[in-house]
Amino acid sequence: MIDTALDYPRFLALTQLQARYAAAVDSADWDAWCELFTDDCVYRLVPRENHERGLPLATLSFESKGMLKDRAYAIRETLFHDPYYQRHVVGVPLVLRVADGRIECETHYAVYRTKLSELTMVFNVGRYLDTVLETPDGWRFASRVCVYDSEMIPNSIIYPI
Amino acid sequence: MDDPGTLFPPAPVWEGSGTSRIPFAVYTSEQLHQRELERFFYKAHWSYVALEAEIPNPGDFKRTVVGERSVIVVRDQDGQVRVVENVCAHRGMQFCRERHGNRKEFICPYHQWSYTLKGELQGVPFRRGVRQDGKVNGGMPADFELGQHGLTQLKVATRAGVVFASFDHTVEPLEDYLGPAILAWFDRLFNGRALKILGYNRQRIPGNWKLMLENIKDPYHPGLLHTWFVTFGLWRADNRSQLVMDAKHRHAAMISTRGAQGQAAQVTQVASFKPDMQLHDARFLDIVPEPWWGGPTAVMTTLFPSVILQQQVNSVSVRHIQPLGHGAFNFEWTHFGFEDDDAAMTQRRLRQANLFGPAGFVSADDGEVIEFSQSGFASKPFHRALAELGGREVGDTDHMVTETLIRGMYRYWREVMEAP
Numbered sequence: 001m002i003d004t005a006l007d008y009p010r011f012l013a014l015t016q017l018q019a020r021y022a023a024a025v026d027s028a029d030w031d032a033w034c035e036l037f038t039d040d041c042v043y044r045l046v047p048r049e050n051h052e053r054g055l056p057l058a059t060l061s062f063e064s065k066g067m068l069k070d071r072a073y074a075i076r077e078t079l080f081h082d083p084y085y086q087r088h089v090v091g092v093p094l095v096l097r098v099a100d101g102r103i104e105c106e107t108h109y110a111v112y113r114t115k116l117s118e119l120t121m122v123f124n125v126g127r128y129l130d131t132v133l134e135t136p137d138g139w140r141f142a143s144r145v146c147v148y149d150s151e152m153i154p155n156s157i158i159y160p161i
Numbered sequence: 162m163d164d165p166g167t168l169f170p171p172a173p174v175w176e177g178s179g180t181s182r183i184p185f186a187v188y189t190s191e192q193l194h195q196r197e198l199e200r201f202f203y204k205a206h207w208s209y210v211a212l213e214a215e216i217p218n219p220g221d222f223k224r225t226v227v228g229e230r231s232v233i234v235v236r237d238q239d240g241q242v243r244v245v246e247n248v249c250a251h252r253g254m255q256f257c258r259e260r261h262g263n264r265k266e267f268i269c270p271y272h273q274w275s276y277t278l279k280g281e282l283q284g285v286p287f288r289r290g291v292r293q294d295g296k297v298n299g300g301m302p303a304d305f306e307l308g309q310h311g312l313t314q315l316k317v318a319t320r321a322g323v324v325f326a327s328f329d330h331t332v333e334p335l336e337d338y339l340g341p342a343i344l345a346w347f348d349r350l351f352n353g354r355a356l357k358i359l360g361y362n363r364q365r366i367p368g369n370w371k372l373m374l375e376n377i378k379d380p381y382h383p384g385l386l387h388t389w390f391v392t393f394g395l396w397r398a399d400n401r402s403q404l405v406m407d408a409k410h411r412h413a414a415m416i417s418t419r420g421a422q423g424q425a426a427q428v429t430q431v432a433s434f435k436p437d438m439q440l441h442d443a444r445f446l447d448i449v450p451e452p453w454w455g456g457p458t459a460v461m462t463t464l465f466p467s468v469i470l471q472q473q474v475n476s477v478s479v480r481h482i483q484p485l486g487h488g489a490f491n492f493e494w495t496h497f498g499f500e501d502d503d504a505a506m507t508q509r510r511l512r513q514a515n516l517f518g519p520a521g522f523v524s525a526d527d528g529e530v531i532e533f534s535q536s537g538f539a540s541k542p543f544h545r546a547l548a549e550l551g552g553r554e555v556g557d558t559d560h561m562v563t564e565t566l567i568r569g570m571y572r573y574w575r576e577v578m579e580a581p
Contacts, residue, residue, distance in 0.1 A: 045520065049260075050360040056511055057360025057496045059520045063512075066441030071522075077435065078388035080526045082533075152491060153364040155528045157520040 004095045006103065014093055014103055017132055017139045022088040025160050030072035033160055038135065039065045042143040045161055048126065051147045059157065071160065081158040085114045086123065088161075093130070102133045102142065109146075111161055113154070124150050124161050168543050180571035181553040181564075182545045185538040187574070188369035194487035200577050201466040202228030202484075207318060207325040207338050209468035209481055210234050210244060212495060214322060214356040220263040220278065225493075226483050227326055227467075231255050232315060233267070234324060237278040244326040245280035246313035267312070280312035321351035323479075339464065340407030342557075346414040346462050350470055350477065352453060355500035359511060362494040364519035366528045368535035370466075370484040371570075373492060376527050377463050378566035380404065380415050381550055386530065387523045388433040389516060393446060394419050395473065396459060398428045402561040409576075410555055410569030411465035417561065419448075419458040419474070444512055445522070448474045465570065473523075475506070476513035488535060492528070494518050 006014070017036065024032040037043065045060040062068055091108035098104075106129055113123035126148030133142050146161045173184035173193070187193065202208060208227045211234040215223050222235035224247060231247035247257045249269040256269035266283065267276040275284045285307070290300025315326040318335035325335055336344055366373070376382070383390045384397035391397045402417040424436060440446065448458075454472075462470040469480040476496070483491040494517065498510050516523045534546075548571075551563025555572050558565060 047361060047363065053360075055358060055360030056507070057362070057514060058511070059362055059518055060515060061511060062515075063444070064442050067445065067515075069441040070445065073438075073441075074389075074522050078433070078438075079522070080386060081529050151363060153362070153519040155364060155366050155519070155532055156525040158525060 002096070003098045006095055006098055010103070011095075013134070013139045014095075014105065014132060017141070018090055018093060018107060018128075018130075021141075021144075022090050026085075026087050028159070030075055030160075034065055034068040034072055037065050037068060037141045037144070038133070041065055041068070041141055042145070043068060043141075043160070044145045045157070046145060046147050048147050048149050051145075059153070060160075068160075075158060079158055081156060082115055084116075084158075086159055087112045087114070087120075090128075102131055104129075104131050106130070109161070121154065122150075123154060124148050124157065126150065126161075168541070170543055174543075175575070176545070179553050180555070180568045180575060181549045182547060183567075183571055184542075184545045186542045187571075188371065188535060188538045189487060189542045191487050193578075194369075194484070196578060197466075198228045198484070203230070204329045205327075205332055206329070206466060207327050207332060207335055207464075208466070209323070209464065209479065210326045211242075211324040212322055212356055212358065212479065212497065213242065213319060213324060214358050214497065215261070215495075216242070218263065220265055221261075222257075222264060222278075223261050224257050224259065225481070227315065227328065229484055230328070231257075232326065233257050234326070235264070235278050242317055242319055242324055243279050244315040244317050244324070245276075246315065246328075248313065249274055250282060250310040250312060251285075276312050280314045282307045282310045282312075321348065321353050322356050323347075323351055339412060340409070342405050343407045343412045343414060343462065343464070346405070346416070346460055347464075347470065349453065349455065349460065350462075350472055357498045357500055357502065357507075359496040359498055359507070359514070362496075362518040364492050364528060365485070365489060366492055366531055367489045368528075368531035369487055369538070370482050370490040371574075372531045372534060373469070373480075373482050373490065373527075374463050374465065374570060375567050376531065377415070377461050377469050378413050378570060379564060380417070380561035380566075381564060382530075383523075384428060385431055385433055386526050388435055388438070389522050391429065391431065391434045392436075392438050398562055400561070402559070404558045404561065404563065404566055406555075406557060406566065406569050409573050410566075411573040412463060413566040413569065414460055414462045415561065415566070416457045417459045418456055445515055446474075447509055447512065449506070449509060451475070463566075463570075465573070471517065473516065474513060475509050476517055477510065478514075478517065488539070492519075 043062040044058045046058045089110045093105040093107040096104045108127050111124045112120050114120040129145040131143040173186040176182045210225050211223050216236045219238045222233050233247050234244050237243050247255045249256050251274050254271050273286050288301045290297040316330045318325045400417045400420045405414045460472045471478045478494050478496040481493040498507050548564040548567040555569040
């Protein structure tokens with residue numbers, strides 16, 4: 001029997017962490033994005049095809065908060081890209097497992113992209129597979145794997161999903 | 162330039178016989194695009210379709226495209242790789258909808274016409290009619306021959322695990338098509354070791370398909386557009402380099418060896434060079450030289466018209482160009498490793514893959530600039546682009562400060578497209 005029971009304070013902490021994540025990546029606060037993860041975190045952006053076929057390649061695959069900081073720097077300083085807004089709409093987490101102070105959950109998301117002088121489009125759709133835990137600084141992602149359905153990336157992905 | 166006839170020219174107008182000034186109109190016309198499909202993708206050329214490691218077992222198939230035509234790459238029961246067009250002989254339906262899988266035969270769901278893996282029609286329901294009340298109703302005409310109605314079969318060539326196909330059965334042998342100079346660089350990457358598929362990335366780039374080849378025939382931009390390349394010395398104008406073409410100038414290899422990473426005269430006096438930049442996590446660039454490199458740390462090969470072979474330090478991939486009309490293409494990346502890679506090398510290739518693909522620290526830029534070149538072309542198709550770095554001639558070089566490979570590709574383009 002897998003334990004999926006969460007008391008209300010922990011469920012609230014989980015949903016607030018997810019809400020803070022969306023707020024950070026939609027307001028272009030990349031430093032805040034990095035700080036929502038543990039130091040030895042995992043962040044992966046994976047095509048559903050690779051995920052389901054057991055192929056290890058990811059579109060982005062980070063294995064530490066340092067790598068996230070390198071991405072934040074790249075977005076600000078090194079990647080040429082068309083400016084755009086993004087907006088995450090995130091579902092309610094389905095709790096899959098609660099054990100050893102960690103919560104594993106799965107949450108659907110859709111991300112809209114709006115470029116200057118352009119119509120808003122559906123940019124990337126998928127689900128988050130998360131492992132979150134409580135640290136002395138608060139709740140953090142130990143792992144966030146974004147498995148996206150979207151078959152074709154509309155040119156490029158610059159900001160974190 | 163006030164005459165609307167010249168502002169929107171019906172065909173590209175070249176300045177003289179050279180190719181250092183490329184009319185925007187070569188990127189903006191659907192009619193010209195169809196002519197390109199016919200002459201480059203459907204006749205006399207080979208297109209990349211698969212790696213054999215994607216279809217290791219009899220019956221394994223992969224659906225992909227040659228140009229804009231859907232094809233199925235399949236290993237038949239004898240172990241031979243076959244390529245057949247995904248269009249049923251009966252009603253033209255593109256019957257294969259899965260992108261990969263395993264089949265004993267192909268069956269079109271519409272009327273259950275069935276084909277062998279080689280594409281031969283083996284059965285048609287009600288061919289002899291349906292018996293009812295003592296008479297036979299319908300059926301195919303007596304002279305209907307199964308042998309006349311198979312799937313379109315493509316000519317197939319494989320070399321060291323890479324599969325090419327052509328609708329044109331008179332196409333020259335693959336080795337002649339690539340030519341000895343390019344074949345040598347092909348064989349360096351694909352030297353007979355079994356490949357291990359690591360996975361896919363797919364992006365749709367709203368630009369003309371030729372721009373992707375030009376991007377990888379342009380050694381000028383990487384040290385300027387891509388901060389990571391110039392700052393970490395992976396690709397910059399003072400790296401020891403070599404540019405090589407086949408005799409027809411349609412294919413090319415850009416070969417470069419990582420050199421200095423510090424400041425150096427002109428090459429680091431560019432906005433993208435960041436002398437103080439240091440990675441928080443250096444594992445992105447945990448580069449370990451491999452024996453098969455034979456020196457060069459990066460070799461980027463364009464095999465006209467359909468594929469790019471990538472070696473950038475430990476990251477290797479094939480990038481398949483799949484046109485979608487004149488203004489867009491799908492770009493499919495297949496990253497791989499080799500059967501003898503240990504776990505650490507596989508991990509290294511996967512980490513370095515963060516530099517490439519549609520979100521890569523380096524490659525994300527390339528799709529963006531292609532999109533905005535295409536926007537510029539579409540807005541004023543009477544104008545032309547410049548490719549005059551290193552002169553106006555076409556030839557191999559021992560440096561990378563030149564756009565000779567782009568000029569070479571358009572010399573070939575003009576030879577083929579301007580022929581009667």
